[in-house]
Amino acid sequence: MLTLCSDEEVIRQLYHSQPKQCFEMLYKRYVGKVYRRCLSMTRNHELAQDFTHDIFLKVFAKIDAFQERSSFSTWLYAISYNYCSDQLRLAKRLPVDSLDNLLKQEVPDTGAIQRQDEMIQLIRQAQERLSVKDQALLQLKYEDGLTVEEIAGLYNIKGCAVKMRLKRSRERVYQWCTQQPAYC
Secondary structure (H helix, E strand, O other): OHHHOOHHHHHHHHOOOOHHHHHHHHHHHHHHHHHHHHHHHHOOHHHHHHHHHHHHHHHHHOHHHOOOOOOHHHHHHHHHHHHHHHHHHHHHHOOOOOHHHHHHOOOOOHHHHHHHHHHHHHHHHHHHOOOHHHHHHHHHHHHOOOOHHHHHHHHOOOHHHHHHHHHHHHHHHHHHHHOOHHHO
């Protein structure tokens, strides 16, 4: 029975011979989790539904790229996170607001905003110097709000290992930032 098979076995056995059944099985297994991930990032029911459908279409179109270096669920989670992040980032670049709302806004202190933007940029540059794994850990913890136990479950490691990796990653970011002249 394929319903008891691992995700990887379902892909190996059905993708080429019965792609529709393969997609349906994986969709049924993960639609709820992907939707909850999207909802936690967007805080919008309709947008989360749209993103969920888009993610599954993208996953199925790129399933040949799945190399089983991680579990299917981890691969799917990464695609979900990246898709939502990209869409939200794009939406911030193209804000749609009414003219009335724009006119009502107070003019903020541009100096404070510039310093804040510089600090955010500096931290992003520091994070980009980290390994992909360290970047992912920081994102899961501080952007997605996952607990140490949830992250440990995703990576199949102990909670104390996650805590130590997070600590070391934060220290690397801090050290790099404090060494930059713009930090002063």
